[in-house]
Amino acid sequence: MTPGDGFISIRNVAKSYGAFRAIESISMEIGKGEFFSLLGASGCGKTTLLRMLAGFEDVSGGEIWIDGQEMSAVPPFRRPVNMVFQNYAIFPHMNVAENVGYGLRKLNLPKTQRREMVEEMLDLVRLAGYGGRKANELSGGQRQRVALARALILKPKVLLLDEPLGALDRQLREQMQVELRRLQRSIGITFVFVTHDQEEALTLSDRIAVMDGGAVLQVGSPADLYERPASRKVAGFIGTMNFLRARVAERANGRAHLDVEALGRLAVPAEATTLAAGSPAWIAIRPERFALSDAPPADGSYAVEASLELTTYLGERCRHVVRLAGHETRIAVSAPNARRHQPASLDLEKPVWLTWSEDAVIVLEEDRT
Amino acid sequence: MSGGSYINRPNRALTAYALVFLTVLYLPVLALPLFSFNESISVRFPLQGFTLQWYVDLWSRDSVLAALWNSVRVGVCVSLLATALGLLAARAITLRRLPGQNAIVAFAMLPLVIPGIIFGVALLILFSRIGVPLSLITVGFGHLVICLPFAVATLLPRFEGFDRSIEEASADLGENGWWTFWRVTFPMVLPGVVASLLLTFTISFDEFIITFFLSGYDATLPIYIWSQLRFPREFPSVLALSTLILAASFILVFTALWIGRIGLARPEEAEARKEGPA
Numbered sequence: 001m002t003p004g005d006g007f008i009s010i011r012n013v014a015k016s017y018g019a020f021r022a023i024e025s026i027s028m029e030i031g032k033g034e035f036f037s038l039l040g041a042s043g044c045g046k047t048t049l050l051r052m053l054a055g056f057e058d059v060s061g062g063e064i065w066i067d068g069q070e071m072s073a074v075p076p077f078r079r080p081v082n083m084v085f086q087n088y089a090i091f092p093h094m095n096v097a098e099n100v101g102y103g104l105r106k107l108n109l110p111k112t113q114r115r116e117m118v119e120e121m122l123d124l125v126r127l128a129g130y131g132g133r134k135a136n137e138l139s140g141g142q143r144q145r146v147a148l149a150r151a152l153i154l155k156p157k158v159l160l161l162d163e164p165l166g167a168l169d170r171q172l173r174e175q176m177q178v179e180l181r182r183l184q185r186s187i188g189i190t191f192v193f194v195t196h197d198q199e200e201a202l203t204l205s206d207r208i209a210v211m212d213g214g215a216v217l218q219v220g221s222p223a224d225l226y227e228r229p230a231s232r233k234v235a236g237f238i239g240t241m242n243f244l245r246a247r248v249a250e251r252a253n254g255r256a257h258l259d260v261e262a263l264g265r266l267a268v269p270a271e272a273t274t275l276a277a278g279s280p281a282w283i284a285i286r287p288e289r290f291a292l293s294d295a296p297p298a299d300g301s302y303a304v305e306a307s308l309e310l311t312t313y314l315g316e317r318c319r320h321v322v323r324l325a326g327h328e329t330r331i332a333v334s335a336p337n338a339r340r341h342q343p344a345s346l347d348l349e350k351p352v353w354l355t356w357s358e359d360a361v362i363v364l365e366e367d368r369t
Numbered sequence: 370m371s372g373g374s375y376i377n378r379p380n381r382a383l384t385a386y387a388l389v390f391l392t393v394l395y396l397p398v399l400a401l402p403l404f405s406f407n408e409s410i411s412v413r414f415p416l417q418g419f420t421l422q423w424y425v426d427l428w429s430r431d432s433v434l435a436a437l438w439n440s441v442r443v444g445v446c447v448s449l450l451a452t453a454l455g456l457l458a459a460r461a462i463t464l465r466r467l468p469g470q471n472a473i474v475a476f477a478m479l480p481l482v483i484p485g486i487i488f489g490v491a492l493l494i495l496f497s498r499i500g501v502p503l504s505l506i507t508v509g510f511g512h513l514v515i516c517l518p519f520a521v522a523t524l525l526p527r528f529e530g531f532d533r534s535i536e537e538a539s540a541d542l543g544e545n546g547w548w549t550f551w552r553v554t555f556p557m558v559l560p561g562v563v564a565s566l567l568l569t570f571t572i573s574f575d576e577f578i579i580t581f582f583l584s585g586y587d588a589t590l591p592i593y594i595w596s597q598l599r600f601p602r603e604f605p606s607v608l609a610l611s612t613l614i615l616a617a618s619f620i621l622v623f624t625a626l627w628i629g630r631i632g633l634a635r636p637e638e639a640e641a642r643k644e645g646p647a
């Protein structure tokens with residue numbers, strides 16, 4: 001998406017608290033109807049960015065445009081966005097139906113219609129019949145759905161969600177993820193979703209912005225971020241990754257050749273890296289892109305000898321740690337249990353062969369820090 | 370609450386101490402109602418038989434009723450004003466946007482520690498200098514000064530235990546500051562407001578020293594009682610009146626404290642309520 005054509009357009013937005021720069025000049029575009037996630041470690045500025053979108057914090061620099069309108073002079077109660085707060089912020093002195101219908105006062109609707117809309121919303125979030133309950137008589141998941149219904153009843157153009165599932169247990173969280181996704185599809189509202197859980201972001205999002213220290217490292221689809229991380233930080237943040245030091249040896253015949261620690265010389269297509277010959281680099285390979293076998297592969301694909309150090313059985317897959325023969329380097333390997341597990345098939349004593357294919361290799365620049 | 374946990378276990382010594390403390394504190398006061406039911410005019414043991422005559426007497430005296438009416442009028446006005454001002458003050462203090470805010474809080478609380486007689490004299494001098502005639506209005510002004518800290522102290526915990534994101538949620542749902550205040554903030558601090566009204570009314574109703582300096586011809590109830598003390602024949606009626614005031618004050622203050630605690634319950638109580646039948 002090019003600058004300026006997003007439904008939400010964040011242009012060079014910065015935020016300082018006194019001398020502390022919480023956000024440094026972020027730009028990104030979020031499309032209409034997109035499920036967009038902000039992903040990053042604690043304290044990286046996700047909430048701050050979201051609160052600037054909602055209008056609770058002024059921007060220190062830059063502009064936020066929503067649906068073709070510049071937002072700096074628009075107070076929170078006039079913005080076409082609604083928010084689901086991290087702690088839900090349910091009104092404690094009102095029951096569920098009053099909470100959900102809170103935003104309807106200004107529409108001056110007849111009472112019956114208002115009640116219908118509330119009922120409809122409660123249906124949508126699967127809380128039909130809970131209208132008379134007090135807020136403190138609800139479970140965490142139910143509160144979260146009340147907060148959701150309360151924000152959605154105004155049919156906002158954008159829904160902001162600040163780690164709405166953070167307080168829920170794993171099972172409920174997964175259930176709510178499915179419901180969120182279903183809701184978002186069925187009503188077609190743009191969601192901006194804050195999370196520090198990379199798995200959650202990958203499951204839910206159309207696109208994800210990975211943030212770190214007040215800056216955006218990379219914006220892309222889950223597959224983009226997983227398969228083509230732009231930097232070592234992103235690669236390390238999303239999923240598990242093996243990193244190995246490397247140096248670009250030469251570029252020739254449309255291929256780039258790299259000398260890699262412990263693995264020897266590898267060739268990748270020239271497009272895989274823009275680094276010039278002689279520059280230091282990292283290569284990154286996902287654990288599941290390796291395979292282990294008892295014997296060297298016959299087809300001459302990449303293989304090195306290694307010894308198995310540790311195997312962890314995880315049900316659907318096994319996680320191995322292997323040490324490359326003659327080196328201290330350890331590699332994480334993840335192998336699906338395609339057949340029923342046979343503990344003896346890989347022996348801790350016997351040498352094994354670690355194989356991978358060319359397209360498993362990701363070449364990354366040395367991080368500038 | 371059953372004291373199931375270590376911290377809630379009953380403590381005998383502490384209970385005994387509390388009983389002794391309360392007895393010493395209130396025993397002298399209890400003499401008032403005791404003698405107000407006594408047939409004899411003189412206050413002395415032994416008691417001489419039970420009567421309600423002094424209470425009945427009260428209703429036939431216009432001056433008592435006039436003083437009562439004065440006290441109620443002043444009390445109502447003062448409690449309303451003090452609570453309204455206290456509401457604004459507590460709000461401003463908790464918004465944390467004021468520079469030098471601790472100094473302001475300390476200043477608002479100052480009347481609590483300044484002796485009433487000093488306040489009374491100071492205000493009397495002030496009013497006579499600027500030529501304001503003494504009346505129930507000057508009395509009300511004096512009461513307002515001493516009631517304000519109580520209003521602020523009652524309301525402040527309400528605002529402080531307040532999650533700011535609740536008000537943000539209201540703004541987010543389209544309500545501006547005015548509506549947010551009336552739909553969210555005010556209902557949530559309402560128990561504090563009621564408590565403050567009752568408390569400040571009681572304080573104004575019972576106030577003597579400042580009233581003594583600032584009242585004109587219209588006496589409030591405490592002033593009336595004081596003026597009657599010169600006449601031994603009136604003493605039993607004064608006792609009866611004092612007993613009534615005592616009872617009313619007790620009820621009001623206890624109601625105020627009880628209401629003020631609604632929703633500020635300790636966590637374990639809230640927990641217990643949640644687990645109870647829904």
Ligand SMILES: Nc1ncnc2c1ncn2[C@@H]1O[C@H](COP(=O)(O)OP(=O)(O)OP(=O)(O)O)[C@@H](O)[C@H]1O
Pocket residue numbers: 017020022040041042043044045046047048049196
């Ligand atoms: N009002 C404030 N005053 C000063 N610093 C603040 C303020 N609010 C946030 N910060 C700082 O800004 C940075 C970003 O905070 P933010 O709340 O956006 O983090 P976050 O990414 O939401 O983290 P988390 O995942 O823990 O919620 C933090 O370092 C925080 O300390």
Ligand SMILES: [Mg+2]
Pocket residue numbers: 046047048162
């Ligand atoms: Mg946060």
